Amino acid sequence: MPPLFRHAYYEISVADPMQLPQASGAEIAFAGRSNAGKSSAINTLVGHTRLAFVSKTPGRTQLINLFRMKNGAALVDLPGYGYAEVPEAVRRQWQGLLEHYLTCRQALSGLVLIMDARRPLLELDRQMIRWFATTGKPIHCLLTKADKLSRQEQSKTLEATRRAASADFPEVPLTVQMFSSLKKTGMEETERIVGNWLKEKAPGQRGEGQEPNTSTEAEAPAQGGKAGEG
Numbered sequence: 001m002p003p004l005f006r007h008a009y010y011e012i013s014v015a016d017p018m019q020l021p022q023a024s025g026a027e028i029a030f031a032g033r034s035n036a037g038k039s040s041a042i043n044t045l046v047g048h049t050r051l052a053f054v055s056k057t058p059g060r061t062q063l064i065n066l067f068r069m070k071n072g073a074a075l076v077d078l079p080g081y082g083y084a085e086v087p088e089a090v091r092r093q094w095q096g097l098l099e100h101y102l103t104c105r106q107a108l109s110g111l112v113l114i115m116d117a118r119r120p121l122l123e124l125d126r127q128m129i130r131w132f133a134t135t136g137k138p139i140h141c142l143l144t145k146a147d148k149l150s151r152q153e154q155s156k157t158l159e160a161t162r163r164a165a166s167a168d169f170p171e172v173p174l175t176v177q178m179f180s181s182l183k184k185t186g187m188e189e190t191e192r193i194v195g196n197w198l199k200e201k202a203p204g205q206r207g208e209g210q211e212p213n214t215s216t217e218a219e220a221p222a223q224g225g226k227a228g229e230g
């Protein structure tokens with residue numbers, strides 16, 4: 001299988017989603033509670049130790065970081081939510097921006113929702129699912145820090161989370177897996193699922209930013225005849 005995420009490179013950081021450049025390819029958003037392990041998961045997937053910044057201090061990723069993959073699609077590392085020490089007004093404003101990005105960004109192919117395997121589907125995670133559900137696009141949940149659970153706990157948690165998600169969000173195309181950045185487990189599954197999103201979106205796809213811009217014609221040749229994915 002081609003390594004989808006490998007060799008992604010850092011492209012840009014912006015303070016809020018409105019500042020993101022017009023999409024030049026499909027985007028995959030990584031969201032989750034602060035400290036859930038978003039940046040670590042991105043680093044693990046792209047095979048770098050320090051591409052996205054990881055910290056023991058919750059709320060460290062304050063900016064939106066965009067990583068470009070070799071195939072032109074982008075991974076968007078969003079600041080974590082639920083960080084208690086953020087003032088209420090700031091939090092509100094941020095939530096509005098996040099909701100707008102998740103619901104209006106046409107280039108988004110799907111949402112990778114990162115949750116600590118020991119605390120899946122907390123209220124703010126559910127909020128995130130509800131927002132994104134309005135788009136009809138798929139959500140893939142990574143239950144991270146799986147290494148903190150025994151094998152048995154992992155399968156119980158996985159089962160319970162899947163059951164809860166399909167009971168509470170029956171209409172949402174949502175998948176769940178275990179993941180560990182520490183042990184580097186679960187990467188193939190993530191790659192397979194996100195890879196499928198990108199394949200489904202590929203034909204005739206048109207990236208759109210929030211602002212009207214002149215050229216939206218940049219389309220990959222549908223039948224280029226070249227396997228230039230190197």
Ligand SMILES: Nc1nc2c(ncn2[C@@H]2O[C@H](COP(=O)(O)OP(=O)(O)OP(=O)(O)O)[C@@H](O)[C@H]2O)c(=O)[nH]1
Nearest residue numbers: 034035036037038039040055059060061080181182
């Ligand atoms: N044991 C273990 N620790 C992890 C794993 N993933 C992340 N961590 C740790 O969890 C802490 C937070 O990880 P980050 O990747 O910075 O989390 P984040 O979601 O990006 O956090 P914010 O940017 O603050 O929203 C760090 O101390 C990581 O080393 C994992 O799979 N296993």
Ligand SMILES: [Mg+2]
Nearest residue numbers: 038039053061
């Ligand atoms: Mg982070």
